[in-house]
Amino acid sequence: MKILVCVSKTPDTTSKIAFTDGNSKFDENGVQWIINPYDEWYSLVRAIELKEKDPATTVHLVTVGGADAEPIIRKALALGGDEAIRVNADGSDSYFIASQIAAIAKDGYDLVFTGKETIDYNGSSIGAMVAELLDVPYISLATKFELNGTTATVTREIEGGEEVAELALPAVVSCQKGVAEQRIPNMRGIMAARTKPLKVVEPAATDTLTSIVSFELPPAKAGVKLVSPDNVGELVRLLHEEAKAI
Amino acid sequence: MSVLIFVDHSEGHIKKASFEALTYGAKIAEQTGTTAEALVLGTVSDDLAALGKYGVKKVHQVNNESLNHLDAQVYAKVIAEAATASGATVVVISHTQTGKAIAGRVAVRLKAGLVAGACALPDTSNGFVVKKTVFSGKAFANVSISSPVKVISLNPNSYTTIAGEGTAEVSQLSIAVDAPKVKVTAVNKVSGEIPxxxxxxxxxxxxxxxxxxxxxxxxxxxxxxxxxxxxxxxxxxxxxxxxxxxxxxxxxxxxxxxxxxxxxxxxxxxxxxxxxxxxxxxxxxxxxxxxxxxxxxxxxxxxxxxxxxxxxxxxxxxxx
Structure with missing residues (x-):
C-alpha cells in the first residue's frame, strides 16, 4: 500500500490577517506558519495509523511550495511518514496545484489523502481535481476511514447527516475531524525527521487558470449596541424592528 | 451560450442553496447577455417548470438510477457533458457538501478556472473577476478567471434568492451515465434538525x-x-x-x-x-x-x- 498525503503551509489560526502592496499580497510580517490543521491532524495521522497496522505501507508527503515550506515539511515528517516531495512552485490556482500533485500521485499511489480544505484559501477543491486528473473515485469530507485490503469503507459528511460508502482503491479522500486524533511529535520523531529524504522536484508544465487580483478585509462593525440584562424585551424589539432578523 | 446552474436536491426537494445558485446564475446570464439554464440529476418531486421563477429559461434533467447517490466521478462527467451540450461558458454550483465533491472535478473536465466559495456576482467590466471568502472568512480575495469556461461554487447564504414570475421549459437530456464505483451502504440523517x-x-x-x-x-x-x-x-x-x-x-x-x-x-x-x-x-x-x-x-x-x-x-x- 502506497499512500500520498498532501500537506500545505498555512498561517497559524491566530494570525492577524493583513495585506501589503496595494492589497495584492498577504502580509507575512509576524506570521507563524503551521501545517494546514486538516492535513496534519486528520489525513497525516490516519496515514500513519494505517502504516502502524500494516508496516508494508509506505507514506509519502507532498507539498507544492517554495523552500520556505521546508520547516513545515520536517515538522510533518516528525509525526511520521517515510519521505517527502516538495514541488518547487508557488501559486494559488487550484488547477495548477492539483496538476502538480496528480503528476506525483501517478507514480503508483493507491491512496491520496488531503485535508478537507486549507484554512487560507478554503477552496476545498484540490482533492476533487486530483481525483479527476487521475480518473479515480473521490470521497470528500470523510469523518471515518477504514481499509480492508484494497477496499475502503468511508463515512462522509452530507447535508444534515452522514453516509457510509464503499469503494475499491485507488482513490482520493479528503479528511476532517473524526478520521483521526491529533498527535504531538515526540523527540524521537523530530530527530528521525532530520534525516528523512526530502526530494525537490521542478513543477510539471501546466496552465494557470485563475489568479488573485486583490484582497479585501471585511468592513468593520459599527460597534455593539448593549442592552441591559433587565430589559431583554428591548433586545427582541431591536432584532425584530431594527435588524429585521426575527 | 449559457450559464448552467447545477440544482441539488434531497428527498425529492430542491435545496435552499440551489435556489440561491439559480438566482445568482440567472443574474450572471443577464449581466453577460446569455440565457440561464438549470441541470437536475435524478428524480425530483418538486415542479421543475417552476424554476423559471428564479430566472432560468430551460431545465435539463438527466434521470437515471445511478444518479440517486452521489458518486462525484459519475456526476462530474454528466455535468460537464451537459455544460458542453448547452454551450455553457459559466457553470454555477453551490459550495455545499455535494458541491465540494464535484466542483473541482467538473472544472478539470471543462479545463475551466474555478472560484470555490464565491460570495458576490462576478465583475465583468474588465475580464471576469469573482470575489470569494479566504482565511476562513477573515478576508476576501478577488480572483480573475482566464479560461474560456468558468466554474463558480457559491457560498450558501451569501446571495439572496429572488422569486419572480416565469415558467421554464423542462426537457430530458440523454447523456450516458457510468456505473458508480462508490457504493453507498448506509445513510444516517439526523431527522428533525435544521442543517x-x-x-x-x-x-x-x-x-x-x-x-x-x-x-x-x-x-x-x-x-x-x-x-x-x-x-x-x-x-x-x-x-x-x-x-x-x-x-x-x-x-x-x-x-x-x-x-x-x-x-x-x-x-x-x-x-x-x-x-x-x-x-x-x-x-x-x-x-x-x-x-x-x-x-x-x-x-x-x-x-x-x-x-x-x-x-x-x-x-x-x-x-x-
Missing part, C-alpha cells in the same frame, strides 16, 4: 454554560426561533455537544442571518467561523469578552437568567 449550514438563525453555546446538563435553556431558545444549534470548539472537544455542531475555523463555517452566541468568549478561531453572519448577538457575563467587538447587539449578563427571559420575550412578540 447548520442552511439555517437562517443559529444559537450557539460555549463553556460559559458550564456543562451539557445546562443546554436546555439554549435548546428552548433555538426551538422558539426555529434555529439550528451550534457550539464552540472546547464544548465539542469536551463532548458536551456532538462535534458536527462545532463552529469555527476548524469546524463548520456558518453565515446565517442571525447568530446568537451564549457564553462564548469569541476567540479569533471562533470568529473566523461566524463572522459572515449578518447580525451577531452576544450574551456573556464578561464585559471584556472579545466577542462584543464583533457583535451588533450584546447583553452583559448571566446567561442562566438572560436566555430564559429572551425565550419568553420572543414568545410574547410572536403572540402579538
Amino acid at each position: 447548520l449550514t442552511e439555517a437562517e438563525i443559529v444559537v450557539s453555546g460555549g463553556r460559559g454554560l458550564k456543562g451539557p446538563e445546562n443546554w436546555g435553556i439554549l435548546l428552548d431558545l433555538a426551538k422558539e426561533l426555529g434555529a439550528a444549534t451550534a457550539c464552540s470548539r472546547p464544548v465539542g472537544d469536551a463532548h458536551w455537544r456532538p462535534h458536527h455542531e462545532h463552529v469555527g475555523q476548524t469546524g463548520v463555517q456558518v453565515a446565517p442571518n442571525l447568530y446568537i452566541a451564549i457564553g462564548i468568549s469569541g476567540a479569533i478561531q471562533h470568529l473566523a467561523g461566524v463572522n459572515r453572519s449578518k447580525i451577531i448577538v452576544v450574551i456573556n457575563k464578561d464585559p471584556e469578552a472579545p466577542f462584543f467587538k464583533a457583535a451588533d447587539y450584546g447583553i452583559v449578563g448571566d446567561a442562566f437568567e438572560v436566555v430564559p427571559k429572551l425565550t419568553e420575550e420572543i414568545k410574547k412578540m410572536k403572540a402579538k
Whole structure:
C-alpha cells in the first residue's frame, strides 16, 4: 500500500490577517506558519495509523511550495511518514496545484489523502481535481476511514447527516475531524525527521487558470449596541424592528 | 451560450442553496447577455417548470438510477457533458457538501478556472473577476478567471434568492451515465434538525454554560426561533455537544442571518467561523469578552437568567 498525503503551509489560526502592496499580497510580517490543521491532524495521522497496522505501507508527503515550506515539511515528517516531495512552485490556482500533485500521485499511489480544505484559501477543491486528473473515485469530507485490503469503507459528511460508502482503491479522500486524533511529535520523531529524504522536484508544465487580483478585509462593525440584562424585551424589539432578523 | 446552474436536491426537494445558485446564475446570464439554464440529476418531486421563477429559461434533467447517490466521478462527467451540450461558458454550483465533491472535478473536465466559495456576482467590466471568502472568512480575495469556461461554487447564504414570475421549459437530456464505483451502504440523517449550514438563525453555546446538563435553556431558545444549534470548539472537544455542531475555523463555517452566541468568549478561531453572519448577538457575563467587538447587539449578563427571559420575550412578540 502506497499512500500520498498532501500537506500545505498555512498561517497559524491566530494570525492577524493583513495585506501589503496595494492589497495584492498577504502580509507575512509576524506570521507563524503551521501545517494546514486538516492535513496534519486528520489525513497525516490516519496515514500513519494505517502504516502502524500494516508496516508494508509506505507514506509519502507532498507539498507544492517554495523552500520556505521546508520547516513545515520536517515538522510533518516528525509525526511520521517515510519521505517527502516538495514541488518547487508557488501559486494559488487550484488547477495548477492539483496538476502538480496528480503528476506525483501517478507514480503508483493507491491512496491520496488531503485535508478537507486549507484554512487560507478554503477552496476545498484540490482533492476533487486530483481525483479527476487521475480518473479515480473521490470521497470528500470523510469523518471515518477504514481499509480492508484494497477496499475502503468511508463515512462522509452530507447535508444534515452522514453516509457510509464503499469503494475499491485507488482513490482520493479528503479528511476532517473524526478520521483521526491529533498527535504531538515526540523527540524521537523530530530527530528521525532530520534525516528523512526530502526530494525537490521542478513543477510539471501546466496552465494557470485563475489568479488573485486583490484582497479585501471585511468592513468593520459599527460597534455593539448593549442592552441591559433587565430589559431583554428591548433586545427582541431591536432584532425584530431594527435588524429585521426575527 | 449559457450559464448552467447545477440544482441539488434531497428527498425529492430542491435545496435552499440551489435556489440561491439559480438566482445568482440567472443574474450572471443577464449581466453577460446569455440565457440561464438549470441541470437536475435524478428524480425530483418538486415542479421543475417552476424554476423559471428564479430566472432560468430551460431545465435539463438527466434521470437515471445511478444518479440517486452521489458518486462525484459519475456526476462530474454528466455535468460537464451537459455544460458542453448547452454551450455553457459559466457553470454555477453551490459550495455545499455535494458541491465540494464535484466542483473541482467538473472544472478539470471543462479545463475551466474555478472560484470555490464565491460570495458576490462576478465583475465583468474588465475580464471576469469573482470575489470569494479566504482565511476562513477573515478576508476576501478577488480572483480573475482566464479560461474560456468558468466554474463558480457559491457560498450558501451569501446571495439572496429572488422569486419572480416565469415558467421554464423542462426537457430530458440523454447523456450516458457510468456505473458508480462508490457504493453507498448506509445513510444516517439526523431527522428533525435544521442543517447548520442552511439555517437562517443559529444559537450557539460555549463553556460559559458550564456543562451539557445546562443546554436546555439554549435548546428552548433555538426551538422558539426555529434555529439550528451550534457550539464552540472546547464544548465539542469536551463532548458536551456532538462535534458536527462545532463552529469555527476548524469546524463548520456558518453565515446565517442571525447568530446568537451564549457564553462564548469569541476567540479569533471562533470568529473566523461566524463572522459572515449578518447580525451577531452576544450574551456573556464578561464585559471584556472579545466577542462584543464583533457583535451588533450584546447583553452583559448571566446567561442562566438572560436566555430564559429572551425565550419568553420572543414568545410574547410572536403572540402579538
